[in-house]
Amino acid sequence: MTRNRQILLVARPRGEATADNFRLVETDMPALVAGQVLVRHHYLSLDPYMRGRMNAGESYAEPQALGEVMLGGTVGEIVASRSDRYRVGDRVVGMGGWQEYQIVDGDRAGALRRVDGTAIPLSAHLGAVGMPGVTAWYGLLQLIVPRSGETIVVSAASGAVGSVVGQLARLRGCRVVGIAGGPEKCRAVVEEFGFDACIDHRLHGDTRSLADALAAACPDGVDGHFENVGGRILDAVLRRCNPFARIAICGLIAGYDGQAIPLREAQLILLRRLKLQGFIVSEHLDFWPPALRELGGLVASGRLRHRESIVHGIENAPAAFIGLLHGQNFGKQLVRLI
Known part of the structure; x- marks a missing residue:
């Protein structure tokens, strides 16, 4: 009989998420019935959106249920069928959650997707060739719609989504400026991911200072912005936007602990006729096949670079997730389960 270790959500956070919100349990996996498969997870994806799902308030999806396995993307292998x-x-x-094994109905549409672990590393199917990569592809190409010669700004530029946004924009002839936290991340954004410049937001404690840094890095203004953070970063970018700039809002991690995020100069949206569009990539499934084809080809050929932060063992998932929310990861945050 297979023993399965799982992480449950047992309490909703009050402010920042803590280890006390989670519990590690161990259960026996039941025998398979006709049509089912047993998946052993190799990697678990940790993503900022999970923090929002831990809250009980209104969101784009149902809150994570208490006493249930934490939701999350997984990649693994069929070990019984x-x-x-x-x-x-x-x-x-699949969406196997924070656990080592999962039983899946093999006939349920969309429950699992076969992947090739040869040309593309298995872990990349949770990052650059997975949901984060498709998020970057859709937000950039369908909402910002970059044109060669334009300037695109990307917040959280060293992360799993932001790093892909910048590389895709560069491939389309854009000047790309990233915003990241710390000199090491900014260095990698430029030297490894090929951005034209990167601003360390930790060196700029207020909106004016950050806006001045953006003015220096974007002498022709900002034509498109991919937002993962919000708060003073979005305020600073709005000050530098050209008329008719397009802003794709993928995440607002500045407010994931429940605090309000004020927009200080909302009048700029009207004065500069800006287009702001929030989006959830799971609502645009028709775009996943072309996105995955391009992303897979770029990763396989080495034209799209990606980084991973990996911790080992399901028991370390809560600490790694909390670290992710504080910017301690570099690139895609994963938990290796084998």
Whole structure:
């Protein structure tokens, strides 16, 4: 009988998430019935959106249920099958959650997606060739719609989403300026991911200072912005936007602990006729196949670089997740489970 270790959400955060919000449990996996498969997870994805789902308030999706396995993307291998659609040894991506194993109905549409772990590393299917990569692709290409010669700004530029946004924009002939936290991350954004410049927001404690840094890095203004953070970063970018600039809002991590995020100069949206669009990539499934084809080809050929922060063991997922929310990760945050 297979023993399965799981992380449950047992209490909703009051302010910042803490280790007390989670509990590690161990259970026995039941025997498979006809049509089911047993997936052993190799990697678990940790993502900022999970913090919002831990709250009980209104959101774009149902809150994470208390006493249940924390939600999350996974990639792994079929280790037992009673389904005609999957064989033992198949590599699959799914939403297996914070646990080492999962039983899945092999006939349920969209529950699993086969992936190739040869040309593309298995872990990349949770990052650059997974949900973060598709998020970057959709927000940039469908909402910002960059044109060659334009200037694109990306917040959280060293992260799993932001790093892909910048590289895709560079491939389309744009000048790309990142915003990241710390000299090491800023150095990698330029030297490893190929951005034209990167601003260390930790050196700029107020909106005016950050806006001045953006003015120096973006002498022709800002034509497009990919927002992952919000707060003073968005305020500073709005000050530098050209008329008719487009802003794709993917995340607002500055407010994930429940605090309000004021917008200090909302009048700029009207004065400069700006377009701001929030989006949730899971609502645009028709775009996933073309996005994954391009992203997969770029990663396989080495034209798209990606970084990973990996911790080992399901028991370390809560601490790694809390670190992610404080910017301690570099690139895609993963938990290795084998």
